[in-house]
Amino acid sequence: MRFMVIVKANKDSEAGVLPDQKILAEMGKFNEELVKAGVMLAGEGLQPSSKGARVRFQGSKRTVIDGPFAETKELVAGFWLWQVKSKQEAIEWLKRAPFDEGTEVEIRQVFETADFAPVDPTGELRKKEEELRRTIESKRR
Amino acid sequence: MAVTATDPHRAIDAVWRIESARLIAGLARMVRDVGLAEELAQEALVAALERWPESGVPENPGAWLMTAAKNRAIDLLRRRKLLERKQEEVGREVEGEVETPDLDAAIDDGVGDDLLRLVFIACHPILSPEARVALTLRLLGGLTTEEISRAFLVPETTVAQRIVRAKRTLAEARVPFEVPRGADLAARLSSVLEVIYLVFNEGYSATAGDDWTRPELCQDALRLGRILAGLLPEEPEVHGLVALMEIQASRLRARVGPSGEPVLLLDQNRALWDQLLIQRGLTALDRAEKLGGARGPYALQAAVAACHARARTAAETDWSRIASLYEALLQVTPSPIIELNRAVAVSMASGPAAGLELVDELLSERSLQGYHLLPSVRGDLLAKLGRLEEARTEFERAASLTKNARERALLLERAAKCATDSPAPRPPQGAARS
Numbered sequence: 001m002r003f004m005v006i007v008k009a010n011k012d013s014e015a016g017v018l019p020d021q022k023i024l025a026e027m028g029k030f031n032e033e034l035v036k037a038g039v040m041l042a043g044e045g046l047q048p049s050s051k052g053a054r055v056r057f058q059g060s061k062r063t064v065i066d067g068p069f070a071e072t073k074e075l076v077a078g079f080w081l082w083q084v085k086s087k088q089e090a091i092e093w094l095k096r097a098p099f100d101e102g103t104e105v106e107i108r109q110v111f112e113t114a115d116f117a118p119v120d121p122t123g124e125l126r127k128k129e130e131e132l133r134r135t136i137e138s139k140r141r
Numbered sequence: 142m143a144v145t146a147t148d149p150h151r152a153i154d155a156v157w158r159i160e161s162a163r164l165i166a167g168l169a170r171m172v173r174d175v176g177l178a179e180e181l182a183q184e185a186l187v188a189a190l191e192r193w194p195e196s197g198v199p200e201n202p203g204a205w206l207m208t209a210a211k212n213r214a215i216d217l218l219r220r221r222k223l224l225e226r227k228q229e230e231v232g233r234e235v236e237g238e239v240e241t242p243d244l245d246a247a248i249d250d251g252v253g254d255d256l257l258r259l260v261f262i263a264c265h266p267i268l269s270p271e272a273r274v275a276l277t278l279r280l281l282g283g284l285t286t287e288e289i290s291r292a293f294l295v296p297e298t299t300v301a302q303r304i305v306r307a308k309r310t311l312a313e314a315r316v317p318f319e320v321p322r323g324a325d326l327a328a329r330l331s332s333v334l335e336v337i338y339l340v341f342n343e344g345y346s347a348t349a350g351d352d353w354t355r356p357e358l359c360q361d362a363l364r365l366g367r368i369l370a371g372l373l374p375e376e377p378e379v380h381g382l383v384a385l386m387e388i389q390a391s392r393l394r395a396r397v398g399p400s401g402e403p404v405l406l407l408d409q410n411r412a413l414w415d416q417l418l419i420q421r422g423l424t425a426l427d428r429a430e431k432l433g434g435a436r437g438p439y440a441l442q443a444a445v446a447a448c449h450a451r452a453r454t455a456a457e458t459d460w461s462r463i464a465s466l467y468e469a470l471l472q473v474t475p476s477p478i479i480e481l482n483r484a485v486a487v488s489m490a491s492g493p494a495a496g497l498e499l500v501d502e503l504l505s506e507r508s509l510q511g512y513h514l515l516p517s518v519r520g521d522l523l524a525k526l527g528r529l530e531e532a533r534t535e536f537e538r539a540a541s542l543t544k545n546a547r548e549r550a551l552l553l554e555r556a557a558k559c560a561t562d563s564p565a566p567r568p569p570q571g572a573a574r575s
Contacts, residue, residue, distance in 0.1 A: 036253075037159065038367030041417060081417070083360060088148075088155035092202070112356075112394075 002041070002110035003082045003090040009049070009075035010103070014068065016048045026098035034082070039093060043080040081110070149193040156202040157186055158283040163203075164210055165280055166255035169318050171214050175262055176308030179280065181217070185210035256281075257372045258318050264333040267314055272307035273336045275300050281368070282361050292358050293343065330373070334382050334439065337365050341386050345393075346403075354397055359390050370425070377434020380425045384443035387422030388450050391415040402547060407455040419450045441470040460490035477506045485518055493525040513542035517552060524559055533559035 012019075019027070034040035046052075050068035069075060084090045090107050099105065161182060168178035185206045199205040263276040278284040278292075286304065290297040321329040344358025366383040373379050395413035398404050426447055429440040445466050452458040467483035480503055488496020500519050509515045520535030536556035540549045 036368065036371035038364035038371075041421070083364065085158055086151070086155060088151040089158050092152065092155040092159055 001084065001086070001112060003084060003087065004108045004110055005080040005082060005090065005094060006076055006106040006108065007045075007078040007099075008104060008106070009072050009077040011072065013077040014048045014050070014072050014075065016050070023098065023100070030097055033096075034080070034093065039082050039084060041081040041083050043078070045078040046076060049075050149198055150190070152198045152202070153186070153189050153193060156189075156198075156206065160203045160206055161186075161283045162256060162259065162281045164206055166259040167207070168210055168214055169259060169262075170255050171211075172217065173318055174312055175259070175280070175318070176312055177217075179308070181210050181213045182206075184213055253372055254320065256368070257320050260333055260369060260372070261320060261329055262311060262316060262318060264329070264336045265311065265316055266329070266332050267316060268307050268310060269303075270336070270339065272303050272310075273332070274339055275303045276307045277336050277365065278340065278361065279304055281365060284361065292355065292361075330376060330378070333369065334378060337362050337369065338382060338386070338439075340365070341389075345389060354393060356390075356393050359386070359393060362386060363390060375432060377429040377432035378437040378439050380429035380432065381434055381437045381440030381443050384422045384425035384429060385439050385446055387418045387425060388443060388446040391418035391422065391450065406449060407458075411453065411455075414450070422450065423447055436469060436473060438470060438474050441466055441473070445470075458489070460486050464490050477503055477509050478512075480506075481509070481515060481518060488522055488525075493522040497522040497526065511542055513539045513548075513552075515539075516542065520552075520555070520559075524555075529559040532556075 018024075031040065031043065034043075048068065052067040052069075054065040054067075054069070056063040056065060082090055082093065084093065087107065087109065094105060094107060097105070164182045164185070165175070165178050168181050169175045172178055172181070188209050189202070189206060193199070193202075259280055260277070263280050264273045268276065274293075275289055278289050279286065284292075286300050287297050290300040293300070320326075341359055341362035344355040344360075344362065346354065363383075363386050366379070366386055370379050370383050391414050392406070392409060394415070395409040395411070396404050396406075422443065426440065426443045429435070429437065429443070434440050435444070445463055448459050448463050448466070464483055464486035467479055467486055471479050471483065481500065484496045484499035484503070487499055497519070500515070500522060503509055503515065504519075516535040517539035520532045520539060523529075523535060524532035533556045536552050536559065540552035540556065543549050543552065
């Protein structure tokens with residue numbers, strides 16, 4: 001299963017302050033470990049929200065709002081995509097990440113299309129098919 | 142916000158998955174016996190299972206397991222040394238101190254090398270292919286015996302037996318715990334790649350069971366492949382295999398229909414292909430080619446897969462490139478099945494007549510007698526050429542040869558159609574791997 005590991009923004013990341021050499025080196029080592037273990041599928045760091053934008057949908061109206069955005073703690077500063085066997089494995093990997101005090105990182109499981117029929121994500125079609133089958137059978141009797 | 146304590150058993154499972162291979166590899170170097178190394182690692186795991194539910198999961202669970210296992214190894218080596226001394230005394234050949242290995246260094250240094258040694262020993266040609274697969278998944282994939290038995294739909298006792306026998310075989314043959322060098326490396330590496338691809342294929346088109354695919358197993362194989370690519374970054378065929386698996390795995394969710402039926406490559410909804418895996422696959426293929434491995438058998442198969450991955454629609458497929466890749470593949474690994482694949486690619490690139498010519502050359506091929514795809518492909522080409530009566534015979538023959546009920550129905554349908562219908566311009570079934 002896949003997990004997205006979401007690193008939240010902080011004052012520094014929103015100010016565009018790059019992490020110092022030491023942290024960069026530690027993070028590099030951690031990433032290398034993830035790659036070597038065959039766990040990391042992708043991972044990126046994001047620029048501050050001042051370089052981003054939002055699009056708000058209201059009926060047919062689209063409003064573009066330029067960054068920066070105020071709610072720093074709710075913003076995303078980076079992410080990984082990991083391939084692991086369980087949520088627990090993702091947690092164990094994340095515990096090894098060299099984050100410093102106060103950081104909180106979120107782990108979210110990615111929907112696997114392989115888990116259900118691809119054209120029928122809600123099972124709606126299959127359900128209808130079964131109903132139809134039952135109807136046909138009841139008419140046969 | 143709820144702060145929940147982690148369930149220690151689940152945490153232990155996860156830690157085991159992450160640490161077991163490195164643990165076993167480090168221990169194997171100390172004690173020079175893979176079976177024993179695994180037992181020591183297991184003992185450390187049991188200790189964790191006893192301790193952690195009470196004490197909580199330690200801050201650094203990997204290090205905890207290492208220390209626990211190392212202590213057991215030290216005890217064992219001391220007992221052995223004692224035993225050796227006694228034997229020496231009996232033989233009156235005391236020759237000074239028995240060398241004590243630097244245990245910390247033994248475990249902490251050269252983790253990569255140890256892992257690589259473990260890979261090569263688990264895939265040693267002295268073992269049967271089944272044993273290699275079981276041992277690799279167990280020692281390197283961190284899978285339990287039960288998980289392996291579920292994946293391969295064999296009883297758990299069978300898998301356990303295989304593993305026990307494999308370890309005994311390795312010990313009895315005194316297979317050295319080392320990375321092969323020189324010409325030996327190429328041969329041994331191909332055994333490793335074979336094992337990983339075998340695991341992948343069992344997941345990709347299951348030979349047994351009700352499910353057409355078992356994606357879990359594909360993920361296990363991919364993980365092993367990616368680990369190997371990290372351990373042997375300069376070996377082009379490792380990247381070739383990883384590329385092949387990444388690209389094939391990108392189609393996993395497209396190759397099963399709503400009711401679990403197989404969907405063939407050219408009929409797949411390409412929007413369902415996993416673009417992230419395709420990208421990873423193309424990068425790995427590029428790496429294999431840059432390392433001079435474009436002509437390796439896995440890299441060539443990956444290049445075929447990449448042709449399909451790059452085509453936005455089935456109609457955009459570069460069939461002449463696929464035909465030439467198969468030709469190159471034939472030169473490195475001659476096989477009538479690859480010939481047949483090439484014939485199909487040629488028919489798609491240059492028309493059914495050219496394809497039929499190649500297929501007809503294969504009719505006398507002994508190993509293809511009884512292979513349903515030969516008459517199936519031939520029937521399709523004949524149908525395209527308007528030779529419907531001959532085509533019908535071939536489809537019926539193919540239907541009588543296949544073991545798959547769904548496929549048989551499809552072939553009989555096509556046979557019946559030949560009598561009435563004009564042929565649809567459709568590529569032969571089984572042409573390209575889905």
